[in-house]
Structure formats: C-alpha cells, structure tokens
Amino acid sequence: MAYVISDECIQCGACADACPCSAISEGDGKYVIDADVCADCGSCAEVCPVGAPQEG
Template identity: 60%
Template sequence: MAYVITEDCIACGTCIDECPVEAISEGDIYSIDANNCTECGSCASVCPSEAITKG
C-alpha cells in the first residue's frame, strides 16, 4: 500500500526532497500520488510531525 499524508501535516516540505519518484505534491496538506509511490518510506522517515503513514 502506498504511503499517505494525514491531517497532521505541517506543510514543511521536508518530504518532497526525499521522494525518489516525485510522488508528493505541495498544498495546505501535502499529498502522495498512490500510483507513483514505490512504498520506499523515505518520506515517512524524515517527517517531523509523523504525518506520513502506510495507507
């Protein structure tokens, strides 16, 4: 299952640079394109608010 970003997201941008397939989009709450997510977990490991979980 692809990773998802929960409402705990603080839109800090840390996760975007970590995604090797550019599956994360900016916004008030960032989002992950499930079709592009390779489930590597890089984004979740750097999220300071622990807002990224396996969906």
C-alpha cells in the first residue's frame, strides 16, 4: 500500500528529493504522494526529519 504524508509535514522537501518514482509533490500545506505512482519503497520515510510519511 502506498505511503501517505501526515499533517506533521513541515514542507522541507526531503521526501520529494528522495522519491525514486517522483510520486511526491507540493500540496496545500504539506507534500502529497500520488498513490498510483508510489512504489511503497519507504525512501521518503527514511529521510523525513519529522516522520510524516507513513504506510497507508
């Protein structure tokens, strides 16, 4: 199942830079993950300083 970004997101962009699928984009107030593109690899969660990306 694809990852989702929680409201803990501080919009640092680390997750988007780390995503090998380019599934993460800047949304309204936080980054968002396109579930249709997400490979469920966890790269975003590994680099996030606040743990915002979580398994959906």
